[in-house]
Amino acid sequence: MSNSRPVSLLAVVVGALILGATTSALREIDVGSTAAAFWRVALALPILILLAAWGNRRRPGTHPLPDSKHRGLLALAGAFFAGDLVFWHLALTQTTLGNATFLATLSSLWVPLTAFCLLKQPLSRHFIAGLVCALCGSGILVSAHVSWNTDTWIGDFYGLITGFFFTGYLLVIGRCRDTLTTTDTMLYSSGFCALFLLPFAIAANVVFNEPLIPVSLTGWLSVLALGLLAHLLGQGLVAFGVGPLNTSLAAVILCLEGVGAMAVGALFYSETRSWLDGFAVVLIVSGIGLAQYKKAA
Numbered sequence: 001m002s003n004s005r006p007v008s009l010l011a012v013v014v015g016a017l018i019l020g021a022t023t024s025a026l027r028e029i030d031v032g033s034t035a036a037a038f039w040r041v042a043l044a045l046p047i048l049i050l051l052a053a054w055g056n057r058r059r060p061g062t063h064p065l066p067d068s069k070h071r072g073l074l075a076l077a078g079a080f081f082a083g084d085l086v087f088w089h090l091a092l093t094q095t096t097l098g099n100a101t102f103l104a105t106l107s108s109l110w111v112p113l114t115a116f117c118l119l120k121q122p123l124s125r126h127f128i129a130g131l132v133c134a135l136c137g138s139g140i141l142v143s144a145h146v147s148w149n150t151d152t153w154i155g156d157f158y159g160l161i162t163g164f165f166f167t168g169y170l171l172v173i174g175r176c177r178d179t180l181t182t183t184d185t186m187l188y189s190s191g192f193c194a195l196f197l198l199p200f201a202i203a204a205n206v207v208f209n210e211p212l213i214p215v216s217l218t219g220w221l222s223v224l225a226l227g228l229l230a231h232l233l234g235q236g237l238v239a240f241g242v243g244p245l246n247t248s249l250a251a252v253i254l255c256l257e258g259v260g261a262m263a264v265g266a267l268f269y270s271e272t273r274s275w276l277d278g279f280a281v282v283l284i285v286s287g288i289g290l291a292q293y294k295k296a297a
Contacts, residue, residue: 005245018229045194081190112252137282
């Protein structure tokens with residue numbers, strides 16, 4: 001195991017927990033779901049610009065702008081992430097939290113299947129066993145909030161689509177991180193994402209009268225939490241870790257998002273938890289261990 005691998009594993013683990021924990025901020029927003037997605041990436045951009053400028057000063061001779069090949073990949077990553085955020089926020093508002101979370105978590109299944117079919121990345125028996133274990137743990141974790149009925153089918157569909165968009169995002173980000181720094185990858189993909197989201201947020205405001213700008217302190221604090229904690233810190237850690245890691249393994253680790261959401265729900269929203277939830281956490285952690293076992297051997 002290389003020296004960077006444990007650090008990358010830890011980065012994705014912490015990033016996944018932060019992403020899950022900050023899901024609760026969506027309960028406090030006072031803007032439309034598309035506007036919330038836009039503010040999430042837009043509020044992180046000024047800090048990303050400063051970090052990128054500082055990084056370029058420390059690396060004399062580096063070109064501040066990506067070449068045409070990387071611009072295409074970064075635009076694609078931004079488009080995938082824009083789709084992920086739009087459908088994720090729609091799912092959270094039109095189906096149960098459990099349905100949305102579990103269906104979005106299925107990206108941990110789509111990523112390795114896509115990598116296997118299109119990129120010819122082999123899947124070991126240990127990885128498959130770990131993937132099944134982690135998905136079972138995720139299913140148990142959200143089972144109390146899962147409700148399959150015809151009233152929420154559109155929200156369930158949005159949750160499923162979320163997983164496909166996040167699959168594309170992870171695979172493209174993994175390609176970008178082969179040669180680009182975490183800061184540059186986050187900056188340009190976030191910039192493209194914001195550009196894609198802004199017209200949709202404005203259209204939602206004009207056509208559906210969805211609020212575009214927060215009007216309360218709680219609303220601003222919520223979108224700031226999404227921008228600075230979820231996107232800048234959580235998503236940044238995932239982007240950092242995906243570089244040295246196999247993207248399929250990173251997708252399995254992201255099953256921990258449910259653990260972060262569970263912890264916040266129990267601590268701040270009085271959501272009761274049982275021993276079964278503890279068992280689910282053990283399953284997820286064991287699955288992650290199994291999925292990366294071959295690499296560690």
